Amino acid sequence: MTPPPPGTTDVASAETEAGGSASTPPTPPSAPPALSPVELSRWAWRQLTSMRTALVLLFLLALAAVPGSVVPQQNIDAAKVLAWQRAHPSLTPVYERLGLFSVYGSPWFSAIYILLMVSLVGCVVPRLRIYWRAARARPPAVPRRLSRLPEFRTFEVEDGPAAALARAEAVLRRRRYRVVVRPAADGGAVSAEKGYLREAGNLLFHLSVLVVLVGFAYGQLFGYKGGVITIVGQDFSNTLSQYDDFAPGRLFSPDDLDPLSFTVDDFRVSWLTSGPEMGQPESFDANITYRTTPDAPARHHDLAVNHPLSAGSTDVFLVGHGYAPVVTVRGGDGKVAYQGPVVFLPEDSSFMSAGVIKVPDAAPQQLAFQGFFLPTYGFTMSRGPFSQFPDALDPVLSLVPYHGNLGLDSGQPQSVYALDTSHLSTYPNADPRLGPSKRVKLSLGQTVALPRGQGSIRFDGVQRWVKLQVSHTPGKEVALAGVLLGILGLMGSLFIRPRRAWVRVSRAPSAPEGPRRTVMELGGLDRSSGGDLAEEVDELERLLKTARTTDGPADVPDVPADPEKEHA
């Protein structure tokens, strides 16, 4: 067996091939030949950097991206992943092992794009070298038989050969060809080429794919994204402990947190009150006062969807909002055990919100309440309590009270949105048809006493909270610059047509009737696929027939010419 021809790259082969596409690589052998390790690795490298491999890897990449759109993804919606896992207990371990819950960080996904990038580098670097030479090369000599070219025209002009040659050069230069004139006795030829920037554009595009990836990866590694729910009127300072959820990049360090702080001054939301989209938010925004460092001057920003705050390298986004009912809870001893707002999380578009009120300070027994906040109360027998409209028009709290031990001293961290009911009990319902546990309904300003004199709860008012996302994504400017450069390169690569044209000028075989005539032969070659070469050659023909040359270049050998005809 013989190794594949050395050093043949796509472009190199295209150089020697007339009329083909810019890259028609030799078919790589299908089985690795028995070779020394060095030769084998060179063979493997050539396989990896072949156009066909690139094609296959691109396909694999597309295919590998699919599962991530079907299976919920850990770093996108962790709650949904949990719900999915709970619903599919037997599939979960299998999917977990396959990395299907974080496809875009999984080894196999990474393997594909890393291979693609290696292939890209292996493909582009040699092409850069070839291009460097090709871009400075002179247009090649005139083929012996122009009539063999894909486009060929021949016609006569009323001009001396020298003038015709000069004219051909002028026309081709005006059409922005790079031109070499090769005069000969009684005529000569012009070789011309244009569209060198196509390959440059192609290389630029492929290199910018790398730039984008680097920018993206940099952001993933060094950036972070944190979410925090802030009740209107409260402050936030950018330290880890303040976040409700925090997703750091692998190389993030807490020192990277900018010393940003802000206060949410107010929040406005307006809802559509009519029409088919009734109940949809029309707009919402929050006014915040922020400082980039503790002693920087305070500044204001109107935070809204599509209007984030960029403070230094940190961005703050308004990503959600909801209600925090304000309650006063007294224990059995009559003392105020809790007073203030409690964050309830919206469950649907009507902002029926679920939440838990924990009152560890209530005495003699700890108290808790779990249930719903309904901004505009509604009730039907079949649905039970629900919210008719997302705005707080008729707010109601519908809660199940608990008493006992909250289990907060056990050392286990607890979510503020979940209740550990293992040491808590409810109150029995007076009417068992309404369910086993007693439920209290509170309208604004109402107080309800708990049974057995164990305390009371009062619904004082409603505040709002906003969910803010604070993030730092270094490298995104790099990625953006990369895509823009890439598009530029792509347009060059797709729309610039590399072409060659040749003109041969010779004296016409003695024309008997009067003026001397010159035969012009024009041939064209399209070095990309998809061009309309015929149009270009037609245009060249038209120009060659009609263009006027005022002064020919000096290097044209002087053929005695009739001055009148020269300028006709």
Added chain:
Amino acid sequence: MSTADFAAFSDNAVMFASLVYILAFLSHLTEWVLLRSLPVPEQGALARASVPVGASSGPSELSEGQPGETDARVRAPDTSQEQELRVERFGRIGVALTVVGCALHLAALVTRGLGSDPIRVPWGNMYEFTLAGTFGVSVMYLALMKRHHLRWMGALVTGFLVVVLMLDVLVLYQDAGPLVPALHSYWLAVHVLAAVIASGAFSVGALALVLFLAKDRAERRGTLRPRGYLSRLPEAVALERVAYRLNAFGFPIWTFAALVAGPIWAEYAWGSYWNWDPKEVWAFITWVIYAAYLHARATAGWRGKAASVIALVAFASLLFNFVGINYFFGGGSLHSYAR
């Protein structure tokens, strides 16, 4: 006119546009049916102009035609030539009707924007995306028809427009209304406009590729019926080239829509420029497959049929992203408001 008047006018204009497209479709169909009774001119004559003689060059173009083409005409008997011209009129009527349909289509879009309160760009939900997308197809076809002699696609394009517009009205219709807050951004205009233009180019390109595959197959199997529709089409090579140019035109625009405008807007609206949201994933998949198509077309052994199939797969993923995501993934996508 009041807002509600504009909205009502828009609905009517969609219906009228569809009706006119139907008439255009019938007109093109008539042309093809009548042409069946006429002999097809030699393929050699077609090769140059990349147009069937009867379907393309009006008398004015006749004199400028390629030498080969003129020869074919000169050789054809007079009567047949006259007949061809008469039949050809149906083709030209079809194009004229498509222009009228396209104008109505534009009117429908504009009044849809004016008919929403507050006034906005007319692409804020699935119904409107589809309305705008089909308009993109219509404009793309008309814009390129002259230069690339696409009239032979008339029946296919108008048929496609009619079917998609009907589905849009029947399945996706929504009353004109305001936008959800995430759409309050001028990036909506930029992002969707780019996506619509690219989709228009990809759609026309895909239609051309379907014809290419059919003709290519018939040619290779030798089952090309001498008087059939396929014989009247430009040569397979020319079909493939037109399709390539459409796809190559769409690709950078798609790159801009999906990988520049989309991420910038996503960052403003959702706080992260790339979320691997299903819609984003499929936009990326579509992009990668079109890149694979462009590669395949430049790879020996893949050019032609294999590359074309790849382009059609890319187009399928484009369609799936457009429609499928909102139905199959529903609330799972941040983009689900687009329904």
